[in-house]
Amino acid sequence: xxxxxxxxxxxxxxxxxxxxxxxxxxxxxxxxxxxxxxxxxxxxxxxxxxxxxxxxxxxxxxxxxxxxxxxxxxxxxxxxxxxxxxxxxxxxxxxxxxxxxxxxxxxxxxxxxxxxxxxxxxxxxxxxxxxxxxxxxxxxxxxxxxxxxxxxxxxxxxxxxxxxxxxxxxxxxxxxxxxxxxxxxxxxxxxxxxxxxxxxxxxxxxxxxxxxxxxxxxxxxxxxxxxxxxxxxxxxxxxxxxxxxxxxxxxxxxxxxxxxxxxxxxxxxxxxxxxxxxxxxxxxxxxxxxxxxxxxxxxxxxxxxxxxxxxxxxxxxxxxxxxxxxxxxxxxxxxxxxxxxxxxxxxx
Amino acid sequence: xxxxxxxxxxxxxxxxxxxxxxxxxxxxxxxxxxxxxxxxxxxxxxxxxxxxxxxxxxxxxxxxxxxxxxxxxxxxxxxxxxxxxxxxxxxxxxxxxxxxxxxxxxxxxxxxxxxxxxxxxxxxxxxxxxxxxxxxxxxxxxxxxxxxxxxxxxxxxxxxxxxxxxxxxxxxxxxxxxxxxxxxxxxxxxxxxxxxxxxxxxxxxxxxxxxxxxxxxxxxxxxxxxxxxxxxxxxxxxxxxxxxxxxxxxxxxxxxxxxxxxxxxxxxxxxxxxxxxxxxxxxxxxxxxxxxxxxxxxxxxxxxxxxxxxxxxxxxxxxxxxxxxxxxxxxxxxxxxxxxxxxxxxxxxxxxxxxxxxxxxxxxxxxxxxxxxxxxxxxxxxxxxxxxxxxxxxxxxxxxxxxxxxxxxxxxxxxxxxxxxxxxxxxxxxxxxxxxxxxxxxxxxxxxxxxxxxxxxxxxxxxxxxxxxxxxxxxxxxxxxxxxxxxxxxxxxxxxxxxxxxxxxxxxxxxxxxxxxxxxxxxxxxxxxxxxxxxxxxxxxxxxxxxxxx
Numbered sequence: 001x002x003x004x005x006x007x008x009x010x011x012x013x014x015x016x017x018x019x020x021x022x023x024x025x026x027x028x029x030x031x032x033x034x035x036x037x038x039x040x041x042x043x044x045x046x047x048x049x050x051x052x053x054x055x056x057x058x059x060x061x062x063x064x065x066x067x068x069x070x071x072x073x074x075x076x077x078x079x080x081x082x083x084x085x086x087x088x089x090x091x092x093x094x095x096x097x098x099x100x101x102x103x104x105x106x107x108x109x110x111x112x113x114x115x116x117x118x119x120x121x122x123x124x125x126x127x128x129x130x131x132x133x134x135x136x137x138x139x140x141x142x143x144x145x146x147x148x149x150x151x152x153x154x155x156x157x158x159x160x161x162x163x164x165x166x167x168x169x170x171x172x173x174x175x176x177x178x179x180x181x182x183x184x185x186x187x188x189x190x191x192x193x194x195x196x197x198x199x200x201x202x203x204x205x206x207x208x209x210x211x212x213x214x215x216x217x218x219x220x221x222x223x224x225x226x227x228x229x230x231x232x233x234x235x236x237x238x239x240x241x242x243x244x245x246x247x248x249x250x251x252x253x254x255x256x257x258x259x260x261x262x263x264x265x266x267x268x269x270x271x272x273x274x275x276x277x278x279x280x281x282x283x284x285x286x287x288x289x290x291x292x293x294x295x296x297x298x299x300x301x302x303x304x305x306x307x308x309x310x311x312x313x314x315x316x317x318x319x320x321x322x323x324x325x326x327x328x329x330x331x332x333x334x335x336x337x338x339x340x341x342x343x344x345x346x347x348x
Numbered sequence: 349x350x351x352x353x354x355x356x357x358x359x360x361x362x363x364x365x366x367x368x369x370x371x372x373x374x375x376x377x378x379x380x381x382x383x384x385x386x387x388x389x390x391x392x393x394x395x396x397x398x399x400x401x402x403x404x405x406x407x408x409x410x411x412x413x414x415x416x417x418x419x420x421x422x423x424x425x426x427x428x429x430x431x432x433x434x435x436x437x438x439x440x441x442x443x444x445x446x447x448x449x450x451x452x453x454x455x456x457x458x459x460x461x462x463x464x465x466x467x468x469x470x471x472x473x474x475x476x477x478x479x480x481x482x483x484x485x486x487x488x489x490x491x492x493x494x495x496x497x498x499x500x501x502x503x504x505x506x507x508x509x510x511x512x513x514x515x516x517x518x519x520x521x522x523x524x525x526x527x528x529x530x531x532x533x534x535x536x537x538x539x540x541x542x543x544x545x546x547x548x549x550x551x552x553x554x555x556x557x558x559x560x561x562x563x564x565x566x567x568x569x570x571x572x573x574x575x576x577x578x579x580x581x582x583x584x585x586x587x588x589x590x591x592x593x594x595x596x597x598x599x600x601x602x603x604x605x606x607x608x609x610x611x612x613x614x615x616x617x618x619x620x621x622x623x624x625x626x627x628x629x630x631x632x633x634x635x636x637x638x639x640x641x642x643x644x645x646x647x648x649x650x651x652x653x654x655x656x657x658x659x660x661x662x663x664x665x666x667x668x669x670x671x672x673x674x675x676x677x678x679x680x681x682x683x684x685x686x687x688x689x690x691x692x693x694x695x696x697x698x699x700x701x702x703x704x705x706x707x708x709x710x711x712x713x714x715x716x717x718x719x720x721x722x723x724x725x726x727x728x729x730x731x732x733x734x735x736x737x738x739x740x741x742x743x744x745x746x747x748x749x750x751x752x753x754x755x756x757x758x759x760x761x762x763x764x765x766x767x768x769x770x771x772x773x774x775x776x777x778x779x780x781x782x783x784x785x786x787x788x789x790x791x792x793x794x795x796x797x798x799x800x801x802x803x804x805x806x807x808x809x810x811x812x813x814x815x816x817x818x819x820x821x822x823x824x825x826x827x828x829x830x831x832x833x834x835x836x837x838x839x840x841x842x843x844x845x846x847x848x849x850x851x852x853x854x855x856x857x858x859x860x861x862x863x864x865x866x867x868x869x870x871x872x873x874x875x876x877x878x879x880x881x882x883x884x885x886x887x888x889x890x891x892x893x894x895x896x897x898x
Contacts, residue, residue, distance in 0.1 A: 141419065141437050142427055142433055143436075144437075146442060146501070147442060150443075267427055267436070267792075268360070268429065268792065269428055269429070269792030269794075277361050
């Protein structure tokens with residue numbers, strides 16, 4: 001019943017009325033991108049459309065030369081027979097939900113989103129719609145995020161304890177989004193003076209610059225590799241992407257205490273499998289209560305659930321009286337817990 | 349509670365032994381006597397009794413999070429830990445509270461457990477209507493929801509661990525004792541002995557335990573058991589066989605028989621009093637002299653031959669065996685060591701001296717009777733002969749040989765070099781993986797529990813479950829394969845096509861009417877993943893039947 005609005009095709013979600021795709025996983029003529037993470041923004045398409053604040057990151061990820069048109073949040077655009085606008089998703093810098101209106105019917109594709117506050121991007125906005133395509137990465141009732149501020153204080157406590165013991169604090173966090181969010185939160189709590197003790201992995205330099213050029217306040221931070229062999233790491237906080245764990249890059253640090261910031265850290269099993277000393281529960285996705293809140297506020301007639309625990313969430317919504325079905329994507333579906341490596345967003 | 353929960357977190361987060369010892373030492377040094385007593389009690393793996401039925405915890409979790417039953421179960425399957433699932437779903441404080449561990453136990457946990465067992469009892473007694481029973485469950489569950497609201501996530505999790513029984517935080521009794529010893533200065537071995545047997549976690553107990561001079565001995569108190577290490581590869585090339593005595597290694601119940609103050613106490617290795625379970629042994633022991641402690645093995649035994657462990661298992665389960673069972677599975681205590689003689693601790697004496705003492709003991713006619721024996725001892729002049737003897741172990745109903753150094757004292761716990769065990773090479777087969785289930789603990793959420801089958805004509809018949817043996821990387825690969833290839837689900841059990849072949853090893857085989865295959869295997873484990881084999885290359889059930897003795 002939403003055929004004109006959206007179709008699920010082998011290349012991804014397709015809007016027939018507007019002849020464009022949203023976050024396609026193959027090359028197409030016209031692609032709207034919800035955000036710059038690699039499992040959503042793929043190179044090879046002819047033309048792209050994204051939110052204005054996503055431009056700097058997308059050019060870092062997909063190349064300076066891509067044909068990219070940008071629009072401000074809320075600005076309405078006609079594409080053939082469809083009316084399209086982008087609305088903040090609160091996931092990372094420039095992340096959008098895509099609103100598509102065809103003949104008075106509205107579809108909303110959330111992309112990845114969260115309701116928690118984030119200093120580095122615009123806050124999620126509810127958008128009334130008839131059809132909502134929602135992610136469900138953390139769609140189980142055990143996922144209930146603690147307050148960001150408490151998590152950051154815990155993180156700072158960990159860093160301070162490591163400094164007392166002369167150990168490097170090595171925090172694993174995705175290079176795009178999570179790393180900048182953590183940095184912004186830490187500088188807010190501790191002041192930018194502590195920046196002299198902070199370094200990042202080289203893969204984060206590009207994204208950091210993209211954030212700064214989009215107007216996010218972040219001090220200039222050196223890459224760990226640029227600090228040379230004689231550097232004293234005993235008081236440092238270093239942020240590295242999860243894929244650097246047990247690589248030679250890590251050997252430069254003195255007896256590092258390794259921690260990770262991710263929603264998966266909420267569960268002991270996934271935390272232990274990652275082999276990190278500490279897990280900080282910090283996610284850029286909706287948790288269980290926020291997922292339900294978001295759906296409640298958007299008031300869709302039907303929900304298509306994707307990316308994560310889609311079967312569980314769609315069954316639960318159906319039982320609660322909201323029509324829902326699983327959107328088959330080429331991702332393995334709910335049975336396979338995305339390995340953190342797959343979810344990680346490495347620029348390198 | 350806060351401090352104990354933090355201790356749990358510290359122990360859970362590190363794999364380094366020294367960090368664990370340090371964390372426990374720091375805990376003991378700041379805790380009150382009562383808190384320390386409880387912490388010690390739980391760290392050693394003891395649980396509060398009775399524990400709360402898990403259905404109450406499930407119900408409370410559903411109630412608090414307002415989720416339907418299927419959603420709770422689905423989530424629990426994914427998380428793999430009931431205490432954790434319930435804690436994470438519940439609503440509560442974001443900061444920890446001020447309550448101490450003993451307050452939490454005395455004022456929250458114990459009253460809850462008491463009312464739970466009270467309602468259990470009344471349900472049993474008065475054939476309550478199922479409505480009334482539901483009501484009682486509901487009221488317990490809402491109490492639990494209220495209790496959870498007092499704690500933060502970490503405290504709730506540890507609280508639930510205490511409710512459900514085992515803490516399982518990856519510290520051995522040895523490590524706990526070491527930490528305690530470092531803090532209080534009493535040597536580990538001495539602490540080990542003081543902690544043997546049953547004790548209540550109280551301040552009095554704890555003060556006595558860590559005091560320089562011990563004042564709390566009771567006649568029932570057993571000694572810590574001496575444990576063996578597997579004989580290392582190549583050991584025979586560098587050591588002389590004549591230094592050792594050998595005995596059959598029995599697959600029974602390790603036990604310590606204590607005769608003091610005119611009474612007999614039989615203790616299991618798990619430090620449980622086996623009172624009343626083996627009346628024939630207790631009867632036979634009545635004629636033994638006072639001030640005597642023997643180490644040995646309880647075995648099913650008939651017509652001079654040991655019985656299969658599966659038969660003995662029927663006895664273990666019975667607190668008060670009936671006449672019929674006593675007749676079907678008679679048992680014997682096979683003594684192989686002496687720890688106390690005429691009221692004197694003889695554990696420091698050399699093995700050969702203790703052995704002479706054991707043999708010359710005044711058995712009052714008990715030995716060689718129906719329920720009491722001394723183990724047989726062999727000595728060898730070369731290793732070859734010893735291994736040859738070992739390889740005949742199965743014919744004697746034994747698992748292999750125990751090697752004991754002539755001059756070795758009776759050590760506390762698993763000390764390298766005093767006792768070695770050398771088992772017969774295990775049986776192995778190639779079997780096909782047919783079902784998988786998600787694991788627990790470190791493998792929570794991953795498909796790591798497998799059921800294996802063998803061919804019978806053109807059908808695959810399940811015959812063993814195995815959990816261990818694959819590397820983490822292999823488990824990750826198998827886990828992904830199972831998720832992508834599941835054909836059917838039976839609750840938590842996933843059926844997969846017959847593709848993966850693995851080599852399994854196991855200790856022993858017995859005929860069994862309870863198993864589809866007609867065979868029960870002991871200690872099955874995965875030796876390796878046979879990626880070179882197809883399902884059709886796996887072994888047949890008849891091959892394994894041939895291995896059945898007699």
